Amino acid sequence: MKQVTLLLALLLLISCKKELKNTKLSGTVFGTFYEVTYSSEVNYEKQIDSLFYVINKSMSTYQTNSDISKLNRNETVKIDTHFRKVYEVSKIIYKETKGAFDPTIGAIVNAWDFGPEGKIVNLDSLKIDSLMLTVGFNKVLRTDNTITKPKGTFLDFNAIAKGYAVDVIAEFLDKKGAHNYIINIGGELHAKGINIEKNSGWRVGVENPNFDGTQSLSRVLVLTNEAMATSGTYRKFKIDKDGNRYAHIIDTKTGYPSKTNLLSISVIAEDCMIADAYATAFKTMGIEKVKVFLKSHPELKVFLIFENDKKELETLSLNGFTEQ
Numbered sequence: 001m002k003q004v005t006l007l008l009a010l011l012l013l014i015s016c017k018k019e020l021k022n023t024k025l026s027g028t029v030f031g032t033f034y035e036v037t038y039s040s041e042v043n044y045e046k047q048i049d050s051l052f053y054v055i056n057k058s059m060s061t062y063q064t065n066s067d068i069s070k071l072n073r074n075e076t077v078k079i080d081t082h083f084r085k086v087y088e089v090s091k092i093i094y095k096e097t098k099g100a101f102d103p104t105i106g107a108i109v110n111a112w113d114f115g116p117e118g119k120i121v122n123l124d125s126l127k128i129d130s131l132m133l134t135v136g137f138n139k140v141l142r143t144d145n146t147i148t149k150p151k152g153t154f155l156d157f158n159a160i161a162k163g164y165a166v167d168v169i170a171e172f173l174d175k176k177g178a179h180n181y182i183i184n185i186g187g188e189l190h191a192k193g194i195n196i197e198k199n200s201g202w203r204v205g206v207e208n209p210n211f212d213g214t215q216s217l218s219r220v221l222v223l224t225n226e227a228m229a230t231s232g233t234y235r236k237f238k239i240d241k242d243g244n245r246y247a248h249i250i251d252t253k254t255g256y257p258s259k260t261n262l263l264s265i266s267v268i269a270e271d272c273m274i275a276d277a278y279a280t281a282f283k284t285m286g287i288e289k290v291k292v293f294l295k296s297h298p299e300l301k302v303f304l305i306f307e308n309d310k311k312e313l314e315t316l317s318l319n320g321f322t323e324q
Contacts, residue, residue, distance in 0.1 A: 020196045022180075030162055031062065032186030038173050039180035039196045051168055058082045059161045061106065071147055072106075072154050078145045086157050086164050086273070087142055093160075093277045094137045097293070101281035102252040104140060104149075106156030107131045109250055112257060128255040135252065163229050163276025166190045170227075170272075182223070183272075187230050190272045191223040206230060209263035209305055209313070218264075218305060218315065221322045227272035231279035232264045249283045258284050263313075264305040265290075268321060275300075287316070294318050 025036045025045050029052045036048060058080050060066045070077045079087070093101045108131050111123055134152035141148045149155065157164075162185050169183045170190045180193030182202045191202040201222035208218045209232055231249075251258045265282045269275040278300060282290045287304060294300060301321040308314050 022195070022197050029185065030056070030060070030165065032162075033184075034186070035182075035184040036169060036173075037182050037195075038178040039193070040176065040178040042176070042178075044172070044176065044178075047172065048169055051172060052165065054080070055082055055161065055165050055168065059086060059157045061156050061158060068155055068157065071149070074151055077147070079142075079147060080145075082164070082168070084142070084145065086160055087147070089164075089273055090137065090157065090160055090277065093274075093281065096297075097278075097281040097285070099137070099252050100284050101159070101277050102135065102137050103155055103157050103159070104135050104137050104153050105250050105252050106154035107134050107152065108255045109156065110154065112250065114250070114257075132255045135255070159280040160273055160277040162186060163188045163227070163272035163274070166227065166272035166276075188227075188272050188276055189223060189229070190227040192225050194224075204228065206264065206266050206303060206305075207232075219303065223268070226268050226270065227275050228266060228268045229272055229275035229279045230264060230266040231276075231283055249280065251284050260284075260286060261307045262287060262304060263307060264303075266303040266321070268301040269299065291318065 021041065022037050023040055023043060025034075025043070025048065027034055027049075034052075056063055057066055059068045059082065061068055061072070063069060067077045067079055067083055090101070090103050094103075108128065111127070111131055134150055134154065139150050139153060140155065147155075166183050166185050166188050167190060170181070170192065173179075173181050173183075174192075180196050182189065182191040182195070182204075189204055191204070194200060195202055201224050203220060204223045205217040206219040206221075207230070208216045210216060249258045249260075250256070260283060262283055265279045267275040267279045267282070269278070282302070285293065287306060290302065290304070294302060298319055300319060302318040303321040304316040304318070306314055306316070
């Protein structure tokens with residue numbers, strides 16, 4: 001009888017172990033890939049796709065019928081909750097970074113052929129100065145669900161909306177009771193709990209900035225109940241006649257592509273939306289300004305990869321960015 005009881009207990013234990021399976025979803029969204037892994041047998045692919053659709057319809061500058069595209073054509077639009085949340089957080093980060101993060105830089109981004117609309121042929125300083133008159137997030141106002149902006153101002157939330165979408169999926173999974181998950185949209189991450197299949201934390205990597213297109217990791221760390229966003233300048237850039245490399249990130253003060261030795265910026269924060277926006281802002285700020293900024297923002301953990309004066313790669317961890 002004891003042997004039968006022991007056998008049943010072993011079978012029950014094996015059965016329980018078999019149940020510890022993640023559901024893994026993947027696909028394309030926002031012009032990049034997504035991967036969602038969570039501890040539930042329920043397939044939420046349709047619901048997640050629906051959330052992506054709504055966010056795209058609200059804030060994609062690549063969709064002509066989106067709310068933000070209509071606003072950029074100066075049409076009257078009633079914005080939704082997603083737009084409102086991203087707008088309010090953008091205002092805060094715009095002020096915190098003294099304009100280094102500015103969603104109204106879109107017209108300049110397009111002019112340099114880094115955005116959804118066509119570049120300006122024979123772009124010169126006069127045209128840039130003219131476009132810069134439309135830049136300044138402080139010129140954009142919200143009254144309830146209505147946005148008021150200068151006629152020529154081009155709104156672009158692409159530097160924050162992807163991270164926001166990661167957080168939306170995380171909130172959805174929390175509500176469904178799937179409290180162990182990792183969400184990855186184009187390298188923007190939000191992790192919670194553990195990987196139940198391995199009974200360990202979620203291991204993630206920071207890529208080396210390889211200009212030849214190859215992939216390798218600079219750092220591997222465990223992400224737990226946090227979000228991480230990485231922004232790089234090594235995939236989209238221009239090189240001038242003197243061999244200087246200019247990032248696709250536009251300096252919001254000058255209207256010109258940023259000349260920077262910063263190649264990769266990874267930010268860990270409570271929310272991916274926050275991490276995403278700051279990773280973009282830090283590219284234009286430069287290393288010294290980032291170091292000063294982080295003294296008053298201990299909640300942000302930052303990992304920088306940059307070129308030194310000898311064109312050698314160096315790394316810098318700030319505010320306790322975890323290294324393993």
